[in-house]
Amino acid sequence: xxxxxxxxxxxxxxxxxxxxxxxxxxxxxxxxxxxxxxxxxxxxxxxxx
Amino acid sequence: xxxxxxxxxxxxxxxxxxxxxxxxxxxxxxxxxxxxxxxxxxxxxxxxxxxxxxxxxxxxxxxxxxxxxxxxxxxxxxxxxxxxxxxxxxxxxxxxxxxxxxxxxxxxxxxxxxxxxxxxxxxxxxxxxxxxxxxxxxxxxxxxxxxxxxxxxxxxxxxxxxxxxxxxxxxxxxxxxxxxxxxxxxxxxxxxxxxxxxxxxxxxxxxxxxxxxxxxxxxxxxxxxxxxxxxxxxxxxxxxxxxxxxxxxxxxxxxxxxxxxxxxxxxxxxxxxxxxxxxxxxxxxxxxxxxxxxxxxxxxxxxxxxxxxxxxxxxxxxxxxxxxxxxxxxxxxxxxxxxxxxxxxxxxxxxxxxxxxxxxxxxxxxxxxxxxxxxxxxxxxxxxxxxxxxxxxxxxxxxxxxxxxxxxxxxxxxxxxxxxxxxxxxxxxx
Amino acid sequence: xxxxxxxxxxxxxxxxxxxxxxxxxxxxxxxxxxxxxxxxxxxxxxxxxxxxxxxxxxxxxxxxxxxxxxxxxxxxxxxxxxxxxxxxxxxxxxxxxxxxxxxxxxxxxxxxxxxxxxxxxxxxxxxxxxxxxxxxxxxxxxxxxxxxxxxxxxxxxxxxxxxxxxxxxxxxxxxxxxxxxxxxxxxxxxxxxxxxxxxxxxxxxxxxxxxxxxxxxxxxxxxxxxxxxxxxxxxxxxxxxxxxxxxxxxxxxxxxxxxxxxxxxxxxxxxxxxxxxxxxxxxxxxxxxxxxxxxxxxxxxxxxxxxxxxxxxxxxxxxxxxxxxxxxxxxxxxxxxxxxxxxxxxxxxxxxxxxxxxxxxxxxxxxxxxxxxxxxxxxxxx
Numbered sequence: 001x002x003x004x005x006x007x008x009x010x011x012x013x014x015x016x017x018x019x020x021x022x023x024x025x026x027x028x029x030x031x032x033x034x035x036x037x038x039x040x041x042x043x044x045x046x047x048x049x
Numbered sequence: 050x051x052x053x054x055x056x057x058x059x060x061x062x063x064x065x066x067x068x069x070x071x072x073x074x075x076x077x078x079x080x081x082x083x084x085x086x087x088x089x090x091x092x093x094x095x096x097x098x099x100x101x102x103x104x105x106x107x108x109x110x111x112x113x114x115x116x117x118x119x120x121x122x123x124x125x126x127x128x129x130x131x132x133x134x135x136x137x138x139x140x141x142x143x144x145x146x147x148x149x150x151x152x153x154x155x156x157x158x159x160x161x162x163x164x165x166x167x168x169x170x171x172x173x174x175x176x177x178x179x180x181x182x183x184x185x186x187x188x189x190x191x192x193x194x195x196x197x198x199x200x201x202x203x204x205x206x207x208x209x210x211x212x213x214x215x216x217x218x219x220x221x222x223x224x225x226x227x228x229x230x231x232x233x234x235x236x237x238x239x240x241x242x243x244x245x246x247x248x249x250x251x252x253x254x255x256x257x258x259x260x261x262x263x264x265x266x267x268x269x270x271x272x273x274x275x276x277x278x279x280x281x282x283x284x285x286x287x288x289x290x291x292x293x294x295x296x297x298x299x300x301x302x303x304x305x306x307x308x309x310x311x312x313x314x315x316x317x318x319x320x321x322x323x324x325x326x327x328x329x330x331x332x333x334x335x336x337x338x339x340x341x342x343x344x345x346x347x348x349x350x351x352x353x354x355x356x357x358x359x360x361x362x363x364x365x366x367x368x369x370x371x372x373x374x375x376x377x378x379x380x381x382x383x384x385x386x387x388x389x390x391x392x393x394x395x396x397x398x399x400x401x402x403x404x405x406x407x408x409x410x411x412x413x414x415x416x417x418x419x420x421x422x423x424x425x426x427x428x429x430x431x432x433x434x435x436x437x438x439x440x441x442x443x444x445x446x447x448x449x450x451x452x453x454x455x456x457x458x459x460x461x462x463x464x465x466x467x468x469x470x471x472x473x474x475x476x477x478x479x
Numbered sequence: 480x481x482x483x484x485x486x487x488x489x490x491x492x493x494x495x496x497x498x499x500x501x502x503x504x505x506x507x508x509x510x511x512x513x514x515x516x517x518x519x520x521x522x523x524x525x526x527x528x529x530x531x532x533x534x535x536x537x538x539x540x541x542x543x544x545x546x547x548x549x550x551x552x553x554x555x556x557x558x559x560x561x562x563x564x565x566x567x568x569x570x571x572x573x574x575x576x577x578x579x580x581x582x583x584x585x586x587x588x589x590x591x592x593x594x595x596x597x598x599x600x601x602x603x604x605x606x607x608x609x610x611x612x613x614x615x616x617x618x619x620x621x622x623x624x625x626x627x628x629x630x631x632x633x634x635x636x637x638x639x640x641x642x643x644x645x646x647x648x649x650x651x652x653x654x655x656x657x658x659x660x661x662x663x664x665x666x667x668x669x670x671x672x673x674x675x676x677x678x679x680x681x682x683x684x685x686x687x688x689x690x691x692x693x694x695x696x697x698x699x700x701x702x703x704x705x706x707x708x709x710x711x712x713x714x715x716x717x718x719x720x721x722x723x724x725x726x727x728x729x730x731x732x733x734x735x736x737x738x739x740x741x742x743x744x745x746x747x748x749x750x751x752x753x754x755x756x757x758x759x760x761x762x763x764x765x766x767x768x769x770x771x772x773x774x775x776x777x778x779x780x781x782x783x784x785x786x787x788x789x790x791x792x793x794x795x796x797x798x799x800x801x802x803x804x805x806x807x808x809x810x811x812x813x814x815x816x817x818x819x820x821x822x823x824x825x826x827x828x829x830x831x832x833x834x835x836x837x838x839x840x841x842x843x844x845x846x847x848x849x850x851x852x853x854x855x856x857x858x859x860x861x
Contacts (some may be wrong), residue, residue, distance in 0.1 A: 003296050004630055010301060014116055017329040022487075029076045031103040031483055035490030036082065039497070040106045040340070047627050048498040048505075049106055049595075052778050092766075100601055101499030102780045107598040110632065208634070218761070223646035225635060228859065292637035293660065297650070299631030333496070343599055351601035353765035353779070360763045360779040364786045395762055399694060403788050 010047060015041040052381070055092065056353035063088040063345075063354060067384075077430070078337040081388070085341070085348040092352030094266070104347025108339040108387075110301070111165075111211065115336060117304035118164035118209075120328045121277065123175045124308050127324055128315035130274040133265035135177045143253040146185070146274025150247055153178050154199060154239045161203025162235075163281075163304075166335060167213045169419055169429045170200040172437050174278035177262060179439035184258040185250040189441045194451035196245045197435040198459070199239045201420030206235035208285075211387050212416040216394030222408060232475065234462050238417065242455040268316035276314055277307040333429055342388030348443035349392065359396035367404055370397065371467055375460040380414055381424025389419060407470035409477045421456050424449060482627075498504035504604035505625075507618050509861040511538070511569060511586060512848035516576040516831070518543035520859055523585075526679055527672035529661065534591045534628050535669045538859050539676065540572040540584040540831075548580030549683040549818070551823030552652040552676065552748075553811065555586050557653045557738070559593035559620025561690035562606060562772060563755055563803035566689070570808060570846045571836035572833060579819070580827035583680060587861045589653040589669060591628040593620035603769040608800075610844035612851070617771075629665045639663060643735040654687070672740075677748050683825055684710075685750040686814065687738040688807055693789040695782060700726035701810065702752040704743030709823070714814045721765055721836045722809050753810050755803040756791045762789075773800045803805035805838035 014039060022034040043049045050058070066087035070080035085104070085472075089097050101213045125131055138156065142149040157178055160168035175196045182192040205212065217224045284303045287295045312319060327338075349355035362370065381389035394415060401411045424432030436448055466473060513520060524531025537556075549616030554567025567584040575582060587593050594620050594849045602726040607616045626632075629651050637643070639660045641737035651656040651666050677685065684707055691698045703711035708729060716729040730739040730750075743749040758764060758780045759772045765779045777795030784793045812834060819826030833846055850858050 001297060003302065004842070006302060007299070007631055010113065010117070010305060011323075014113070014329065017326050019423070020335075021326055021330050021781050022483075025483075027463070028486065029079055030333065030483055031331055031486050033078055034339075036105060036344075037112070037336055037340050039102055039490060039494045040109050042494055043102065043106075043498050044109065046498065049103070049501045049627070056765055056779075096495060098496045099500045102493060102501075102598065104601075105598075109598075217646065223635075223644065223649070225646070243831065254717045288633060289635070289637070292633075292642065293639055293663075295512065297631060297633045297664070300634050302631070346599045347601050350599060350767050353767070356763050356765040356777075356779045360782050363763060363783060363788060399762055400788075403694075450747050 104344035108344030165209035167200035379422030544577035567843035805835035
């Protein structure tokens, strides 16, 4: 159970980094790729998939 | 239209969309996404939101392994640990060329073997090793070839070999028994590569090399470098030795634990958030590829395009299949990167299994050949990354030419492993 | 900035619509109308408290005969991506009437696995079986427990108690985690709970229903623990002579974690595992959708068969769901008949369940009950 919580925290941290980089990015292809990668992270955090 | 005709049409449309996107200078990752979306539309699935997002989940855990492992390696580099090791190795072995080459090959093999990504090898130890090789009078193109080839082998080396893991998962085969079939060829071929391409090298000019290599912090020592690795391996071992008493941690958490220890032991203050942000940025092409490949594979499966490739491959004459592995594997890698494993690797292993070859050794042989495709356009991600990282100014073709001899050796070794997989089955004990 | 905003909005829209879709399919309610033969309905958690209230606290439908006899457990949905297995258990729970003994029926042995579909597998999220009252929809499911219920995976899954190394994702495979572990993962706790059920209820044997890809050598067969070998061989002979070809295989000792090996090794019961052909699972399959799942027709799989790559025949008629369901119902009925003949005091006599020919003639849907016209107390959700 604790390990699972740590994994959700890990995913939350990665999602935070992705959002931070996304906001800093100035290149549309990079932005699109960040968004695509962010979707599974967020849906896992929300326990939807 | 019959199902095979539709599948062929979808596959054709996907290839056309991919090529068009590349012509329009869209990145490989997004080109794959474009191919997937066009394939779904042509295949009559419209814009299948659920499938697109479900496909993006395919390699989520592997992406987490990537990110935590690379973060660990980057923190080690920031702490001065990597520079410390390179300087110590150079000082200790600079008079003994052969031993130095062996040490450099091992230094190149470790990051990729642990993370499954050749790019991590290039970024972590590649530039430092290139500096040493430069002081041994080895031309830049050949130094780049050494780093690229060994980085590829490091990615195929155990414990984390993505091609083997993804293919094995696709055929419901345990990722067990791969350790030696991957380790032996990777180590031998890495040594062969460095010795072949370093011919005519002079003993390193120690003082000049040490001047150019980054300084290691004065308080850095072997213990501080070794401790996070020791923890990582201790956690793996604990899981194996006490499987029913020790919690399941998974590789991402083990790498994260190693990263935390690296931070705590670092003699210099590390800007953690910046390093973590840079890590995600550095890995974007890789995790982006994995995410888009997942989507592409899902849409190919949905529309029957994947089945078309699979059935075409498994119904070809076996000898033709094996003898053309040297072409099909690197080219599929160049186009799909790791996506080549589920798309092409899975039917190949099923075919080899049917004709009674040893699927583990055969897959290990294929896994050694696959990374060569990372130097071939359109993706050439690792090839380009290597050339950029070590600052090679010569044309890309010169780098490719330097890769040729070790590449042929790798192809030969990998193909022979497939052919004689049954005889080599004794390697699957670990 | 506008461009970035548009990209984020598009991504958010994709996430919201897909998220809703995932939520809906995960929570799709599947009614079972408990038939007149069902004496009571327990849940798996009644046998092992650590499973109580979890996603895998599945229903156990207990059919009882007037005459005392033996006890048999039928597991459907060990791998929910093998839909015939769940449909058969539905038919048993909704129609079966017992004259002797007790029959324990489970429709969702790994309920967690029934709430997820496989990334890159392109499975439909659900499928519907046509009925005279409009059809019944089922969750598609996967082979492995939902990562939302069991995460992370180990780098190598080590089977309890033998220590055999298996693929990392098989830690979530109900048919690799027998006999289970009380302090283990959710999947291990689930198999442990079933072992407790088997011991508590003095089950004589377990029937574990499965379907397999045609490229898999263990297909159209009964895999039996040595203790059940004679029964399986006899059933195979009777069925092959009277209804359809079905083989018999012995449970290999070296392959651990499977029901046909571990239940027999760790209890007085034994297991017979039935495999029916499901082209939907083949790696060479073409277009992946509910039609392929239910009709079992695929040109690419046929082509693989012509090349000699399959372990079961297939032609343009494919392997429709009714054929697969019918094979399982007939095999269950035959096995029970033969068992009862051999063990009259521990007999289990089951009636009102259709055999192979009847399922094909009337369709599976003919044996599913309409929850709208059933008494509410008889309705249970899977």
